[in-house]
Amino acid sequence: MQTDTLAVSTRGLTLRYGDFTALQPLDLDIGRGEIFGFLGHNGAGKTTTIRLLTTLMEPSGGTASVAGCDLAHNRIALRRAIGYLPENVRLYDTLTTRENLRFFAALSRIEDARDRVEEVMEFLGITDLADRRIATFSKGMRQRVGLAQAIVHRPQVLFLDEPTSGLDPMGVRQLREVLERLNAQGMTIFMNTHLLSEVARSCSSIGVLSHGQLVFHDTIETVNARYGSEEALEELYLSVVPDREVAA
Ligand SMILES: Nc1ncnc2c1ncn2[C@@H]1O[C@H](COP(=O)(O)OP(=O)(O)OP(=O)(O)O)[C@@H](O)[C@H]1O
Numbered sequence: 001m002q003t004d005t006l007a008v009s010t011r012g013l014t015l016r017y018g019d020f021t022a023l024q025p026l027d028l029d030i031g032r033g034e035i036f037g038f039l040g041h042n043g044a045g046k047t048t049t050i051r052l053l054t055t056l057m058e059p060s061g062g063t064a065s066v067a068g069c070d071l072a073h074n075r076i077a078l079r080r081a082i083g084y085l086p087e088n089v090r091l092y093d094t095l096t097t098r099e100n101l102r103f104f105a106a107l108s109r110i111e112d113a114r115d116r117v118e119e120v121m122e123f124l125g126i127t128d129l130a131d132r133r134i135a136t137f138s139k140g141m142r143q144r145v146g147l148a149q150a151i152v153h154r155p156q157v158l159f160l161d162e163p164t165s166g167l168d169p170m171g172v173r174q175l176r177e178v179l180e181r182l183n184a185q186g187m188t189i190f191m192n193t194h195l196l197s198e199v200a201r202s203c204s205s206i207g208v209l210s211h212g213q214l215v216f217h218d219t220i221e222t223v224n225a226r227y228g229s230e231e232a233l234e235e236l237y238l239s240v241v242p243d244r245e246v247a248a
Contacts, residue, residue: 004068007032007157007188008053012062015048015212022048024213025062030205032156035179035189037199040209041241046192047087049209050159053190054084067156067188080108083155087162089146093135097126097145100134101152108153120148124178139166147178157188164195176202196233206233208240215240 008030015023023045030036038046051057053066055075064071067081091100098117105113121127126144134142143163150158160179164172172195179189179202193199199206199220206223208216216236224232 005031006065006068007034008036008064008066008190010053010062010064013049013052013059013064014061015045015052015057016060022212023052023059024211026214028207028214028217030188030190032188033183033186034204035183035202036191037203037206038190038192038209039194039196039199039206039237044209045212046209047161048212050084050161050190050192054082054159055079056084080153081156083150083153083158085143085146085150085158085160085163087165089142089149091134091142091145091149094133096131096133097121097148098130100145101148104149105152110153116152116154117148120152123181124148125174140168140171143167143171143175147175151182151187155187157190158182160189160191162192162194164193164198172198196237200233208237210241 006029008028010026010028012025012027013023014021014025026049038049040046048057052059053064053071055071055078059071066078069078069081071078092103095103098121101117101120102113105117110116121130124144124147126148129137129141129145134145137145143166163175167175176198179191183189191203203220205217205219207214223236226232
């Protein structure tokens with residue numbers, strides 16, 4: 001594997017729940033510096049893939065490396081090199097934003113933890129939330145703190161699971177701008193999403209999963225060139241994922 005140029009590389013990565021195969025043997029390479037959009041119907045296996053790549057689950061088979069760290073043999077280094085924003089952010093409700101972020105920064109053993117927490121809050125425009133307790137936050141506010149938590153240790157690869165879910169249009173735009181700024185700083189972004197419009201605007205490459213199988217993977221330029229219209233991505237999606245799954 002070319003771990004120097006690849007942010008994510010999998011070979012035959014598989015996950016079975018008993019008799020059910022949630023992820024068919026997956027071969028996927030994502031270059032460093034990409035914004036990768038991972039599409040697929042509900043239950044296709046997107047979250048399963050992220051949970052495998054972030055070491056939250058053990059694969060049933062295959063190999064993978066993330067940020068140059070082998071999933072099987074270098075898990076601690078891998079965890080240090082990644083950030084993860086799950087769909088449902090887990091924070092300590094009784095603590096304030098600043099307290100939560102300082103706690104997670106300390107867990108990550110960041111040397112300049114206090115300064116870094118202030119820097120991240122400023123970067124994300126959430127300094128006004130610093131002294132407020134998480135318990136009082138809306139979903140969008142929690143999500144911004146969750147993103148701060150996910151990047152506080154300066155990860156190389158950031159995984160996001162449906163980050164736009166539940167956000168209002170302004171929240172979607174702000175998230176897009178933040179992800180683009182992080183990407184401009186060199187961070188690779190791996191994003192599960194159902195929002196085709198966001199993929200078309202932000203992503204450099206896309207993958208489509210159907211029933212645990214990767215049925216498409218290419219650059220956004222190729223998608224646009226092949227389908228040649230602003231609805232290119234929707235056309236592509238509908239062509240590789242059967243109708244009944246789109247409606248699911
Ligand atoms: N603990 C589990 N035991 C058995 N099956 C599971 C378990 N967790 C997930 N699955 C199944 O694995 C498949 C993939 O689920 P996954 O959550 O990865 O899908 P997804 O693509 O992220 O879906 P969505 O878009 O709805 O979030 C689904 O069929 C799901 O029902």
